[in-house]
Amino acid sequence: MKNANSLLVGILAGAASALMLFAAHRSGLGAVVLLAFAPVAIYIAAMGWGTLAGIAGALAASAAVLMFSSPASAAAAAALIFAPAAWVGHLSNLGQPGSDGKTMVWYPLSGILFRLMLATFAAFILTGYLAGYGEDSVVPAFVALMQEFSSANPSVPVPPEADMIDRARFYTKIIPVVVPATWLLINVLMAHLSSSIVRRSGLMARPRDDIAASLTLPLEAVGFLVAGLIGMMILPPAGRLASGVALGVGIAGFGVVGLAELHLRTRGRDARGFMLFATYALIVMFSVPFLLFTVTGLWRTVTRNRPPANNGGTA
CATH class of the missing domain: 1.10.110 (Hydrophobic Seed Protein)
Structure with a gap:
């Protein structure tokens, strides 16, 4: 039943x-x-x-x-x-009984976020392949779209075709970075919203996680950033597109970890609400500030995965 x-x-x-x-x-x-x-x-x-x-x-x-x-x-x-x-x-x-046999140890948030990053990367590679995404197909379509827009709006100045082609090539390169990053952030937000709904309904066995204090990523996730940056510089066009997806996923994943650090550091502060509101408003309006949180998330991940220092004790 x-x-x-x-x-x-x-x-x-x-x-x-x-x-x-x-x-x-x-x-x-x-x-x-x-x-x-x-x-x-x-x-x-x-x-x-x-x-x-x-x-x-x-x-x-x-x-x-x-x-x-x-x-x-x-x-x-x-x-x-x-x-x-x-x-x-x-x-x-996913969970299992702890060593004391009384508490449950749940699948870590770091593992969930990392696997969502992997799934997002694979999904966009598959989708790009099925859609035939590439400079050869996207640039002419984008130029035709801009020309159609100019024809429908005669008052708007028409840029030279060479400028439209250059702009289309730029968008072709930036879209594989921006769209996967945005989609990963949307999925993180929707997963958080869904878990809140299910938990309030009393249907979720997993207790509420302290996301701000516990969220990080495994060191393997750094590979998204490294492979993405290097690949976009040295690989041929098809490889650059895949590298762009990896870079976008890495930027978003570590950015989420960086935002968790912000929430943790602002706890207990009188101006916390304003600080969070201003931060998210800047990210929504300008996007570039999000890169600061990517760096913060990378720092948090590296420091939390660092092996404990050997103080000279013997085994």
């Missing part, structure tokens, strides 16, 4: 996620908001009703997209939206 209930909840969650995705496709300016909330139903199902519900939700949502779209679109939606939500929900429920 419990499995049947989990399956039903998962299927309903998958249907809700698919409907949200379809609505985003037809919503113009509101598409970003709907797309951001598309995985929430699967997050809630997986966190509240278990792994079976998460898997059922991801499969049901993918099947719904496949029914009304192409196999490539269904694969991209599954990789970007549905599967990561089910996986994170599964990981959040």
